[in-house]
Amino acid sequence: MKEGQKKLTALLKLAKPIAYVILLLFTYTLGYLSSPPTPSPSPPSSSAVPSLLQLPNLPTQLDHFRVTTHCADPVPSQLVRQTILDLVFNSTSPFINFPPPHVTKLLRAKRVKGWGSNGAVFEHLIKKVKPRTIIEVGTFLGASAIHMVNLTRMLNLQTQILCVDDFRGWPGFQDRFKDMKMINGDVLLMYQFMQNIASANATESVLPIPFSSGSVLDKLCTWGVFGDLIEVDAGHDFNSAWSDINRAYRILRPGGVLFGHDYFTAADNRGVKRAVTLFAKVYGLKIKLDGQHWVIYSA
Numbered sequence: 001m002k003e004g005q006k007k008l009t010a011l012l013k014l015a016k017p018i019a020y021v022i023l024l025l026f027t028y029t030l031g032y033l034s035s036p037p038t039p040s041p042s043p044p045s046s047s048a049v050p051s052l053l054q055l056p057n058l059p060t061q062l063d064h065f066r067v068t069t070h071c072a073d074p075v076p077s078q079l080v081r082q083t084i085l086d087l088v089f090n091s092t093s094p095f096i097n098f099p100p101p102h103v104t105k106l107l108r109a110k111r112v113k114g115w116g117s118n119g120a121v122f123e124h125l126i127k128k129v130k131p132r133t134i135i136e137v138g139t140f141l142g143a144s145a146i147h148m149v150n151l152t153r154m155l156n157l158q159t160q161i162l163c164v165d166d167f168r169g170w171p172g173f174q175d176r177f178k179d180m181k182m183i184n185g186d187v188l189l190m191y192q193f194m195q196n197i198a199s200a201n202a203t204e205s206v207l208p209i210p211f212s213s214g215s216v217l218d219k220l221c222t223w224g225v226f227g228d229l230i231e232v233d234a235g236h237d238f239n240s241a242w243s244d245i246n247r248a249y250r251i252l253r254p255g256g257v258l259f260g261h262d263y264f265t266a267a268d269n270r271g272v273k274r275a276v277t278l279f280a281k282v283y284g285l286k287i288k289l290d291g292q293h294w295v296i297y298s299a
């Protein structure tokens, strides 16, 4: 074989692996470029879209996202339950004559399921804060609420727990909860939650507030209902978490603690973690971590 031919054959042998390497590098570059930007204090390059934190006129830009509802003076802790009964339930406990006959057969005596609902963070914070009012934003079947009831009992605290949830779950949640019944499109989540609270003998220390988190948190602020401990665990996308955290912080008593789930779980890094990080940065607060939970102490 001639020298020229030999070189050509050797080159052709090399071509295949080189093509693989080029393809690999190309795919990696594409993936890198399409990954979400991480906030960084350095100024954006002129061609990149700046992140919220990088905007030069940050305070002005963030004004659009600020919650500005004016909160009333705080209602004393011992009046919180009656205030909610009066303003949400026509002064009558929703647990009276519960369950209504048309759902009795559709409920289970107890059907509880939660996520990180028994985490050590609950005990740490309840022992530390000794809360008179706890506001839970995102309750589902009441797993974490019941855990908090048990802890406050253990510590002999007179605590009222307000459970904010639209009690709709999320679209398609029944795929994972096939045993839960539906009547005319109502997934009976609030009734099953109430049944769970009744089974835990906790109807005097827990109240559901069955509306969307944004509207409830704004109302609690205008009614002067503040929490010593507020758990945020409702919508996990950035916008929901950002809105809930901002609204919840307004109704946190001085010395109180705001906390929430999914700082580390697979459910996040897209929504909750970014919202908590941005919130803490904007308000100059420290984020503490406790298991899968994030914790922020009031300033």
Ligand SMILES: C[S@@+](CC[C@H](N)C(=O)[O-])C[C@H]1O[C@@H](n2cnc3c(N)ncnc32)[C@H](O)[C@@H]1O
Pocket: 113, 114, 115, 116, 117, 137, 138, 139, 140, 141, 142, 143, 144, 145, 164, 165, 166, 167, 168, 169, 170, 211, 212, 213, 214, 233, 234, 235, 240
């Ligand atoms: C992860 S679950 C809460 C679990 C509960 N904290 C536990 O650990 O037992 C989330 C709940 O948030 C509620 N939720 C989601 N978005 C909401 C919104 N915008 N307003 C009110 N509730 C909402 C859902 O109905 C669902 O019950």
